[in-house]
Amino acid sequence: MDNCIFCKIIDGAIPSTKVYESDRVIAFLDINPIEKGHMLIVPKQHWKNLAEVKLDTEKEIEVYEELMYIVRVAARAVISTGFAAGANILQCNNACAGQTVDHLHFHVIPRYGSDAVSVPVFTSGAAKYEDGEAAAIAEKLAKAIETIVKEEELL
Ligand code: 5GP
Ligand code: ZN
Numbered sequence: 133m134d135n136c137i138f139c140k141i142i143d144g145a146i147p148s149t150k151v152y153e154s155d156r157v158i159a160f161l162d163i164n165p166i167e168k169g170h171m172l173i174v175p176k177q178h179w180k181n182l183a184e185v186k187l188d189t190e191k192e193i194e195v196y197e198e199l200m201y202i203v204r205v206a207a208r209a210v211i212s213t214g215f216a217a218g219a220n221i222l223q224c225n226n227a228c229a230g231q232t233v234d235h236l237h238f239h240v241i242p243r244y245g246s247d248a249v250s251v252p253v254f255t256s257g258a259a260k261y262e263d264g265e266a267a268a269i270a271e272k273l274a275k276a277i278e279t280i281v282k283e284e285e286l287l
Contacts, residue, residue, distance in 0.1 A: 133178040138235035142176050156195045157202050162239065166249055169215065169242040171206055175199045179236045181225040187284060199238075206240040216242030 133139045140146040141160065148160035151171055162170040177195045179185045187193050207219045222239040224231035243249070261269070281287055 136178060136235050137233055138174050139178055152202055156198045159202060166241050167247055171240045173203050173206055173238040173240060175236055180234050181231060181236050182223055183225045203238045210242040217245040218243040
């Protein structure tokens with residue numbers, strides 16, 4: 133994709149500090165880390181974000197599977213080697229959710245137990261349901277999930 137900064141990193145036109153690379157997936161350090169070792173796990177195929185991933189071809193399925201695999205491995209690697217005490221996985225879909233680079237990526241952020249990073253999105257509890265609203269919302273979401281699962285015929 134023209135003008136995509138991560139496509140340029142994949143092509144080698146922009147340098148990056150790589151931690152993993154295969155034919156399908158690349159992972160490199162975030163240029164503006166939340167914590168030391170903050171990695172971005174990126175498919176070489178240009179999808180805008182997770183919600184835009186299409187699994188229509190064998191190749192797309194393989195890319196997606198390896199992407200999710202490396203997200204898991206990266207989190208496991210920082211913890212199992214004792215590099216960090218924990219890790220956050222973060223992935224943003226669209227600008228309103230904080231997406232600034234429109235090429236799918238997962239943040240894997242090592243956590244050391246002594247940092248001051250807070251994760252407000254996971255702790256806010258700011259939204260409150262009216263009576264019956266949670267059930268209605270769950271029904272809507274359940275239908276939407278069921279529709280896509282049927283459409284994609286992957287399960
Ligand atoms: P988003 O907010 O879209 O989830 O995250 C985009 C991330 O990409 C940010 O954390 C930002 O620091 C990182 N980033 C943006 N441009 C570059 C770049 O040229 N190189 C690297 N390594 N990271 C970048
Ligand atoms: Zn791209």
